[in-house]
Amino acid sequence: MARHQFAVIALAAVALASSFWQLLDLFSDYTRASSTFGVASFEDRFSEFRKALPPHAVLGYLSDNPVNDPSNQSEFNLTQYTLAPAIVTPFIRQRLVVLNYHSATPDLAILHARHLTPLRDFGKGVLLCRNDAP
């Protein structure tokens, strides 16, 4: 019986201690968390843009993130999530293109080089462009 008692207590103790430890970690993360990135910040940034979208639009997408930046894909997915039911394609081969940029102002030279003409700046790094590429 002592073996059984030890087995049960050891298993339960490790399980409960692990759960408690993880909970403390989560509380600590939660109290320190800043909302610079994530769904809420994207919903906020794109709220005006979404209102201006034609229904069921199909948009191109361009970001000023470096190509190999791991946040590139997540920012694209968040943009798509925020703008649904519009379809956002991960390239600029569409008539309308949403620009997601992080600098104070978009680099117009780069836009022109890609045949993109700014149509409306929604602020917070969100710009609607027209693709004039043939």
Add this chain to the structure above:
Amino acid sequence: MTFLCIALIWLTGFSIARFLFPAAPRWSLHSVFLFSLGTGLGMGTASCLYFICLALFGPSPLILAGFGAILAGAAILGGMTAKSRGVTLEWAAGPVTPAYLTWLVAAAAAMAVAMFVVLSLEKPQGEWDAWSIWNLKARFLFRGGEDWKNALSIQIPSSHPDYPLLLPSVVALCWTLGRAESVSVPIAVAFLFTLGACGLLISSLGILRGKTSALLAGIVVLAASSFIQLGAMQYADLPMSFYILATLALLCLQDRFPRDLRFSFAAGLAAGVAPWAKNEGWLFLAAVLLARLIAILRFESRAVLGPQFLRFAAGALTPVAVVAFFKFHFAPPNDLLAQKPAELAAHIALFGRWIITLEGLAKIILVLGGFLLPIVLMLGLYWFLVRFQVEARDRTALATVLLALGLMLTGEFAVYVVFPPDIITQLNVSLERLVMQLWPSGLLAFFLAANAPEIVAVPTHVAAKSQKRKPRGVAPKPAQPSMRLN
């Protein structure tokens, strides 16, 4: 309104479960089993109904509400008026359970709920897969109107357009009927699935192995932070885990109560919904059928094969038909399966891919569940001290669970070796989730095989009395000489 909708979905599921396994309306282990099973049955039914209405009649809230009311009304009427018959599910006889174990389960449950709440407050829209796939599709279904099929557009490859719609449909259903896109819906759905999986594990082990083993398994599953996180992050792996556990637990109960074939029907129902939760559900369906076939041929009379498989097929028929309708009429081809045979052959020939996958699996097993010490070592210690004792009547059940889980792992291993072009990224983002899908069922198998621990000294006459207690209703299969596995 949205919460009313979720409550109604759960009540519908509970009523279906109660219609299948009626019991006296009182707080009992039987009721806990039905409460838990009802979560998955309700979500599966509501999700299939939503998708069929959308596919056949378009996005009409009125038609949806009409069919929903008829289905829910019929289920609730059937469930609530069902007379108690057949099996009554009660705690299996076993050693006396100390009261503190119940308090420890309550503590584990409280910490799990706190963890779920904190994570949901921090990320109310869930993690990557939630907003890249599941909730994104729900938004397309709800916001898209006549263009709801854009949810399956190949122009958004990152949303995996061929993925099934259990979660998106049930979330969109609540949004449609509640007329609001409330962030609380996916959270509540995820919470119910998490709670349901834990409740199902505890109640089914309680019926099969007794209170002590059930409560201990409950502590371990509730304390697995990565399992709770999977739920709070609104990933579809948790519903998948629920349906795997429900199927296997119901098949175990089938073996305990061999004359009552409703368990096979309900197992078929749960297994049929699995491919509606995730594509791995097809693999599970094949694995569980093969496992069951082998287990019955090895340990049972062949005469039980036909009736059990017929009931299982009858249960699985409707959900599988819905998934097949989705796959053949709406879903684009799967990106992994769309690769050329020559590429796949080249993957198989690369020995490094086998090693990487094995290595990944070994690493995941060591950190499984997010415990302070590797849980496999702790379970190993538990086995060393308590030992396995498989009763003869549980051999078929245990063989079914172990074979099904083994086949699932083998199948997933093969998928990793054969399909993904970038195997390392694929392993990093998905392997732990896939293993966690099997976690509650693994615990079911472990505690079903393990001896029921004796931790309270009981006077001989009291122990004898407790052993003589017989369950009411249809008698379970009597215990026969057991097989001790030391």
